[in-house]
Amino acid sequence: MRLRNKPWAKEKIAAYPQYVIPHPEEYKGRWNELFGNDHPIHIEIGTGKGKFITEMAKANPNINYIGIELYPSVLVSALDKLIANELPNLRLLNVNAKDLPNFFAEGEIERIYLNFSDPWPKKRHEKRRLTYRSFLELYEKVLVDEGEIHFKTDNQGFFEYSLVSFSQYGLVLTYVSLDLHNSDFEGNIMTEYEEKFSAKGNRIYRCEVKYPPKQRHS
Ligand SMILES: C[S@@+](CC[C@H](N)C(=O)[O-])C[C@H]1O[C@@H](n2cnc3c(N)ncnc32)[C@H](O)[C@@H]1O
Known part of the structure; x- marks a missing residue:
C-alpha cells in the first residue's frame, strides 16, 4: 500500500518522539515510568486517526492510553490530535x-480496545482478523489476569465470528449489545469509522469479554 506509506508521514512521526515512541521495546515492563505513575494502561489496536483514544484520554486522566497503528499516513492524524491536546496520559x-x-511485559496491559478492525471477510484471510485465535494468544501474553477486550464493529458477520472465536478461546462474555446506538450503554465515544457507518444507518455491535483467571502454580 504505497499510498499509506508516504515518507512525509514517517518524517512527521519521527519529529515527535515524545508522542510516537520510536523504540517501544525499550519500555517493555516499564511503561509506567514513561507515564510517571502507576495508573492502569489501556491500548487500542488499529487506532486509525485517533478520535476514540484521544477523547478517552481526555475523559479519563487516571488511565494511561496507548494507541497502536500500523500505517504512518493514518497515524499522523492521531498525532495531530495529540499535539493539539498535549495529553500526558496518551x-x-x-x-x-x-x-x-516485544513491547509489553506479561500483565502490563489492563484492557484492549478493538474498534472497527478490518473484517477480512475472505476465509483465506481469517488469520489476519484481530480477533483470530493467534491474536487472542498474543493479547493474553500482555494482559493482566482477567484482562479485558472491548470490541465494536458495524460488520455483523465479523461480530458473530468474533463472539465464536472469543468463546472457543475460553473468554467470558460480560457485555453485549446488538444495537449500541439504541441501547442504554452510557458514555460511548465514537470512532471515525463509527461516525461514518452509523451516519449511513448501519447498526453498531459491541461486546466486552474477559480472560479467565490465569493458572496459579503452587
Ligand atoms: C478499519 S480501520 C478502523 C480505525 C479506527 N479504529 C476507527 O474505528 O475509526 C482499522 C485500522 O486498524 C489498523 N490495523 C490493522 N491491522 C493492524 C495491526 N496488525 N496492527 C496495527 N494496526 C492495524 C489499520 O491500519 C486501520 O487504520
Missing part, C-alpha cells in the same frame, strides 16, 4: 499488533 506507537509481546 502515547502512540507506529507498530504491528502481531509484535505486541
Whole structure:
C-alpha cells in the first residue's frame, strides 16, 4: 500500500518522539515510568486517526492510553490530535499488533480496545482478523489476569465470528449489545469509522469479554 506509506508521514512521526515512541521495546515492563505513575494502561489496536483514544484520554486522566497503528499516513492524524491536546496520559506507537509481546511485559496491559478492525471477510484471510485465535494468544501474553477486550464493529458477520472465536478461546462474555446506538450503554465515544457507518444507518455491535483467571502454580 504505497499510498499509506508516504515518507512525509514517517518524517512527521519521527519529529515527535515524545508522542510516537520510536523504540517501544525499550519500555517493555516499564511503561509506567514513561507515564510517571502507576495508573492502569489501556491500548487500542488499529487506532486509525485517533478520535476514540484521544477523547478517552481526555475523559479519563487516571488511565494511561496507548494507541497502536500500523500505517504512518493514518497515524499522523492521531498525532495531530495529540499535539493539539498535549495529553500526558496518551502515547502512540507506529507498530504491528502481531509484535505486541516485544513491547509489553506479561500483565502490563489492563484492557484492549478493538474498534472497527478490518473484517477480512475472505476465509483465506481469517488469520489476519484481530480477533483470530493467534491474536487472542498474543493479547493474553500482555494482559493482566482477567484482562479485558472491548470490541465494536458495524460488520455483523465479523461480530458473530468474533463472539465464536472469543468463546472457543475460553473468554467470558460480560457485555453485549446488538444495537449500541439504541441501547442504554452510557458514555460511548465514537470512532471515525463509527461516525461514518452509523451516519449511513448501519447498526453498531459491541461486546466486552474477559480472560479467565490465569493458572496459579503452587
Ligand atoms: C478499519 S480501520 C478502523 C480505525 C479506527 N479504529 C476507527 O474505528 O475509526 C482499522 C485500522 O486498524 C489498523 N490495523 C490493522 N491491522 C493492524 C495491526 N496488525 N496492527 C496495527 N494496526 C492495524 C489499520 O491500519 C486501520 O487504520
